[in-house]
Amino acid sequence: MKKTLLKASVLGIMVMGWISTQSLWAQSDPTGKKPITSTYAITNATVFTAPGKAGTKSTVLIKDGVIQGVGSNLSLPKEARIIAGDSLFIYPGFIDGGSDAGITAPKDPERPKDFASNNPPDEIAGITPWRSAVDQYSAADNKVEDFRKAGFTIAQILPDGGMIAGKAAIVVFGSEYSTNVLKTNTALLASFRGARGMYPGTAVGVMAKFRDVYQNTKLTKGRDEQYQTVAGVTRPEVNPTYSAMMDVINSQVPVMYQASSELEIRRAISLQKELGFKLILTGVEDYANVIDVIKAANVPVLISLEIPDDKAIKAQKEKDVNESVKAQYSRVKEAYDNAIKQAGLLEEAGIPFAFTTAGTKASDVMKSLNTMIENGLSEEAALAALTTNAASILGMSRVAGTIEKGKMANLVISTDSLFAEDSQIKHVVVDGYIYDFETKAKKKAGKSEDGAPAKVAGSWDYETESPAGSSGGVFQIAQDGSDYTGTITLDDPSGSGKINADLKDITVNGKSMSFAFDIAAGGMNITINVSGEVEGQSFDGTMSVDQFGTFPFKATLNPTLIAIK
Known part of the structure; x- marks a missing residue:
């Protein structure tokens, strides 16, 4: 039965409600932006609590940044602010396994006067495991807002640097009133990027230097343990590189190896087998031919959410080209097709994976996802890569990845089912804070029966x-x-x-x-x-x-x- 409003229309009630909520904004906060109440109920939306779960009409109750309940018959507290979710679709907030949003590059160190290119200081050679991504991060960066608008609520931010860039950290893309740091030192970022004009300048040199740093850290650990227990032993010298590497040696944090190509993937897995550290492969782009190697190694994978540009395909001419040009076109098309099918092959092989957006434009996120889906990746696997798989890889499944009571209030709210053609992200909830984004009605080519615009006068x-x-x-x-x-x-x-x-x-x-x-x-x-x-x-x-x-x-x-x- 429909309720009858006695004094004002729905429009009037909502406007009055909007005005009254302004009194909830900070009485003790001079900016007037921080809400005093933090209890919200998003009602009657279609809620997808996890990948593979069917959407159901439900209410999501949030208090102090935590989900208090999900269901159709929740008892709502009187202080809850009601937000109508009719015609909207709610998903768990996206999690970025490796992000460069908000990251700025550190200043290059000055070379010492006695600089020797065959044995440079660690910092100049790109070996800086003591650096933290938190020190390079700014939540005010426009890219943070861009990726939040694309649905990302949590990200593991990656430091900028050389072959051993430093420590990753996990942040929420949330309120300006919070530090937004969930955890520091979540992984050590490494790559096969050599130093220019000095050792190690090649990928092989980088591998040799990584072995050297790793083994010397183990020796330093042993000497320190001996010094702590045996009298008369010379005190070992404290080295910032080896001190920062101790968490890797002790298997407390993984090494995130940036390995985009098939060769780099093989090299990273080879180093892991040789030395024994925990490994996460990140920035993986060309991996179709090593899926069996990845599966056998049983290492977590973060694949790039950036897909190859199809401009070269669209620019191909069908007429007035010779056979050699046609053959070249065919090779380019085949390489492109193989690249966009890779994610589906990972799913087919049963390898859970998540995404990294490093080097990706936020505006290309949904285009990349839909291209992967059109070429073999299931919608369920795509959503899992954005949510539950990412939470598992980052060790956050207890608090993120699904919509459940007790988890962080991180939600993506769209105008249609997430991967539908005309779907747009209208709201993103991060740590209980609601961000609204403009959506525009998609223009349709439909005409009235006589071919003219519909009669509306x-x-x-x-x-x-x-x-x-x-x-x-x-x-x-x-x-x-x-x-x-x-x-x-x-x-x-x-x-x-x-x-x-x-x-x-x-x-x-x-x-x-x-x-x-x-x-x-x-x-x-x-x-x-x-x-x-x-x-x-x-x-x-x-x-x-x-x-x-x-x-x-x-x-x-x-x-x-x-x-x-």
Whole structure:
């Protein structure tokens, strides 16, 4: 049964609610941005709690950055702020296994006067295991916001540097009021990148130097243990490189080897077998021919979320080319096809993997995912790589990766199922903080039956639905050539009768219609957006109200009132 609103329309109630929430913003916080209440209930959304789980209509209750419950019959506390999730889809927040968002490169050290290229100081040679990604990280960097908008809520940030760059750390892409650091020293980042103009300058030299550093650290550990237990032993010298490597020697943290190519993957696995350290392969790009090697080594894998550019494929000409050019085209196309099928081959081999976005543009994330899905990767495996697999590899499954009671309130909220063609990320919840992002109705090529834009001029009776109940009103549209004007009638948010608001940005594209209107209340101006499809004399759409989500909006054209000029 629909609830009847006695004094105000749904629009009016939501506007009043929006105003009242402003009083919740910091009384003791001079910026006025930090919320006093941190209890939210996102209601009646389609919730996917984990990869492979079917979506169900549920409410997600959040308090102090922690999920308090997920279900359809939750008892909500009176202080909970209700956010309508109708027509929205909720997924676990994405986890980035290896990110360079917010990372800045350290300054190059000055070379000493007695510099010898065959035996350079560790720092100059790119051996800096004592460095921490936290010291290179800025949460204010635009890339952090970009990747948060793409759905990422947690990331293992990687330090910038040489062959042994330093220590990774895990952060949340959350509030400016938090340090956002979940854990430091989560892995040691290493690569086969040699130093220019000095030793080690080649990949083989880098491997030899890594062995040298590793073995010398083990010797230092043994000498230190002897010094602590045996009298008369000379005190061992403290070396910052060896001290920083101790956690690797003691198997407390893994080595994350950046290994993009087949050869580098084999080299990293060979070093791991020889020396015995824990290994994570990251930045993996060309791996189709070594999937069996990876599986046999049983090492975690972070594959690059950047796929090859297809511009060369699109630029190929079908006519006026000789056979050698055609053969070259074929090789390029084959290499491209093989590259975008690799993720599906990993899934087929039963190798769990996650993603690294290092070197990837946030705007390309969904394009890359959908390309992989179109070429063999299942949607379930793609979501697992973004959530549960990443949480497992980073040792965070207890607090992240799924939507469950007791876990961090990290959520991705989209307008459609995540991998649907027109799906857009509308909200991202990070550590309990809600970030809103603009979504735009996708233009459709549909036309009315006679090929012209749908007829929308006239008086429309509308009805809206929300957890507060159902309500209706009237909006009118007038057409002058290709231009449209209009008004909408609704209850005054202050409760004092009816008010009219002018419609703006009225757009009719085939069967699609959208418009917006502003409501002035409490000294603030609130914009409400409506969009949907016209079928004959019916309009079926949604109404988006800032901070409250999206609600059904239906209307019927009254044929007795004509507003055409």
